[in-house]
Structure formats: C-alpha cells, structure tokens
Amino acid sequence: MSISMYSASVPVFTQMLGSLSALLKKAEAHAEQHKIEPSVLLEARLFPTMFPLKRQVQIACDFARGVSARLAGVEVPKSPDTEQTFDELQALITKTLAFIGGLSQKQFDSSASREIVTRPGTPKERRFAGEAYLLSYGLPQFFFHVTTAYALLRHNGVELGKGDYMGTY
Amino acid sequence: MSISMYSASVPVFTQMLGSLSALLKKAEAHAEQHKIEPSVLLEARLFPTMFPLKRQVQIACDFARGVSARLAGVEVPKSPDTEQTFDELQALITKTLAFIGGLSQKQFDSSASREIVTRPGTPKERRFAGEAYLLSYGLPQFFFHVTTAYALLRHNGVELGKGDYMGTY
Numbered sequence: 001m002s003i004s005m006y007s008a009s010v011p012v013f014t015q016m017l018g019s020l021s022a023l024l025k026k027a028e029a030h031a032e033q034h035k036i037e038p039s040v041l042l043e044a045r046l047f048p049t050m051f052p053l054k055r056q057v058q059i060a061c062d063f064a065r066g067v068s069a070r071l072a073g074v075e076v077p078k079s080p081d082t083e084q085t086f087d088e089l090q091a092l093i094t095k096t097l098a099f100i101g102g103l104s105q106k107q108f109d110s111s112a113s114r115e116i117v118t119r120p121g122t123p124k125e126r127r128f129a130g131e132a133y134l135l136s137y138g139l140p141q142f143f144f145h146v147t148t149a150y151a152l153l154r155h156n157g158v159e160l161g162k163g164d165y166m167g168t169y
Numbered sequence: 170m171s172i173s174m175y176s177a178s179v180p181v182f183t184q185m186l187g188s189l190s191a192l193l194k195k196a197e198a199h200a201e202q203h204k205i206e207p208s209v210l211l212e213a214r215l216f217p218t219m220f221p222l223k224r225q226v227q228i229a230c231d232f233a234r235g236v237s238a239r240l241a242g243v244e245v246p247k248s249p250d251t252e253q254t255f256d257e258l259q260a261l262i263t264k265t266l267a268f269i270g271g272l273s274q275k276q277f278d279s280s281a282s283r284e285i286v287t288r289p290g291t292p293k294e295r296r297f298a299g300e301a302y303l304l305s306y307g308l309p310q311f312f313f314h315v316t317t318a319y320a321l322l323r324h325n326g327v328e329l330g331k332g333d334y335m336g337t338y
Contacts, residue, residue, distance in 0.1 A: 003171055046320055112171065
C-alpha cells in the first residue's frame with residue numbers, strides 16, 4: 001500500500017497554511033490588545049541574520065506554491081513578495097490556498113519520477129526526482145518557515161500553543 | 170504513481186536527525202569556543218512556557234521513534250528522556266537512528282490504512298488511519314521540534330545556516 005504524491009503535498013500545505021493564517025490572526029489581535037505597532041511583530045526576527053516574520057510567511061507560501069506547481073507540472077505563479085501588513089499576508093495565504101486547491105490529484109499522477117530542477121542555471125542548480133524533491137527538500141523547507149513563524153510569535157509573547165501550530169487535521 | 174509509507178517516514182526522519190546531530194555538534198563547539206557553559210544552551214528556551222533545547226531534541230526523537238514504530242506495527246521502545254548533556258543527546262539520536270534504521274520497508278506495507286490510536290484512554294485520544302497519522306500529525310510534529318531546536322540555537326548566536334538544518338539529501 002502506498003500514498004499519492006498529491007496526498008503528501010497539497011493537503012499537508014493546506015493544513016499548515018490554515019494554521020499559519022490562524023497564528024497571524026492571533027498575532028494581530030495580540031498587537032491590538034497590547035497596543036503594539038503591527039510592524040513590530042511583522043519585522044521581528046529571532047536573530048539579526050534571520051528573516052523577519054513577514055518574510056517567513058512569504059517563503060512558506062513560496063514553497064507551498066512552488067512545490068505543488070512543479071509536482072503538478074504547471075508553471076509556478078509569480079509572487080512579488082511585497083506584503084507589508086497582516087491583511088496583505090492573509091491575502092497571500094488565501095491566494096496560495098486557492099492556487100494549490102485548484103490543482104487536481106490527476107496532475108500529480110506521474111510526479112514521483114518527474115525530474116525537478118531547482119535554481120536552474122545557477123551554481124546551486126539541483127536535480128531531483130519528484131519524490132525526493134517533495135520528501136527531502138520541499139516538506140522540510142516548508143515546515144521550517146511555518147515553525148519559525150510560530151517560534152517568532154511565541155518568543156514575542158503571543159499566546160499560542162502547539163494546537164495552533166498543528167491546525168485542523 | 171505513488172510513494173511508500175516507508176519513503177515518507179524513515180528516510181525523512183533519518184535525514185533530519187542527521188542534521189539535528191550536526192546542529193548540536195556545532196552548538197557544543199560554539200559553547201566551548203565562547204566559554205559558555207553547555208547547560209546554558211541545553212536549557213535555553215525561546216519563551217518561558219516553551220521547552221528548552223534538550224527537550225526539543227528528546228521530543229524530535231520521540232516522534233521519529235514513535236511514528237516509525239506505530240507505522241511498522243511494532244512496540245514503541247521506551248525512552249526515559251533523562252538526557253542532560255550534549256553527549257547524552259547525541260547518544261539518543263544515535264539510538265533513535267539505529268532503531269528506525271532497523272525497521273524494514275516491508276513492515277510498512279499495510280501501514281497507510283492501519284489504525285493508529287494516539288494517547289489511548291485519555292481525553293485526548295485520537296484515531297487515525299496510518300496515512301493521516303503520518304502526514305497530518307507525525308511529520309508536522311517532528312519538523313516542529315527539529316526547527317525549534319535550530320531556531321533556539323540561532324537565537325543564541327550559534328553560527329548556522331539553512332544548509333545545516335536541511336542536512337544531507
């Protein structure tokens with residue numbers, strides 16, 4: 001027995017983007033309640049050389065969108081990553097969910113063996129079979145940025161628990 | 170085309186436990202170089218109500234061991250979670266890798282539909298088919314604790330990059 005490439009990608013991204021959206025709503029409410037400028041949280045970093053919250057959210061969406069598109073064999077939609085506010089990040093998550101939600105299971109049928117090339121034409125170019133691309137690259141990267149967003153918010157005192165990270169499953 | 174439950178679990182845990190081990194080696198070297206008591210890092214938290222580094226490592230190992238064992242249909246090995254030093258955490262990771270490395274692909278053959286019960290007999294009891302248990306519960310939980318360990322170390326100034334988190338893949 002086995003699982004489909006679709007099951008191991010789109011529903012996982014959907015669950016976690018839903019939880020990321022809920023985390024950001026709680027963060028926004030926390031800022032309002034404690035009279036914190038929203039940008040203080042949006043620009044918060046765990047270390048000066050790490051990305052701030054808003055960028056963590058953008059990159060999580062990038063991976064959900066990019067990994068799903070490449071596995072489905074469709075062009076990766078461009079996203080300018082210009083979001084600056086909680087509302088704009090929520091809109092990005094909504095757009096990302098709509099894009100991956102519009103992909104069909106059938107489009108993933110031959111994706112386990114499809115060759116995926118990341119950073120093509122650069123010194124960091126890397127070739128994967130779709131299965132390795134998802135399991136050893138896409139999922140670890142995606143979870144990294146969702147978890148880091150959670151950790152950033154917890155570190156800044158937003159009241160969240162593991163249940164908020166796990167989302168609805 | 171599809172992927173096996175084994176491919177979506179044991180090799181993923183193995184990759185990330187390898188990176189966790191390497192992260193901890195860099196953290197230990199950093200402590201020595203900067204004359205930081207190792208326990209300062211091992212007990213570091215991102216927030217008072219979050220677990221410290223040593224517990225993040227223990228829980229990451231718990232999920233790798235527990236999820237793999239339940240999917241393979243074997244008893245989950247007990248672990249007392251008493252590790253207090255970098256050496257003891259490295260030994261725990263080595264033991265965890267040896268355990269999951271000893272499971273055969275064949276043991277995972279019927280695991281996608283096998284019923285898994287988490288926290289049995291408690292108010293938080295939950296029943297999953299093996300596929301959902303891995304994809305919507307086990308992997309998100311596992312990645313959470315590996316990423317939080319990384320975030321904790323970065324926050325404390327240990328020089329790490331995304332490549333250290335990704336490990337060898």
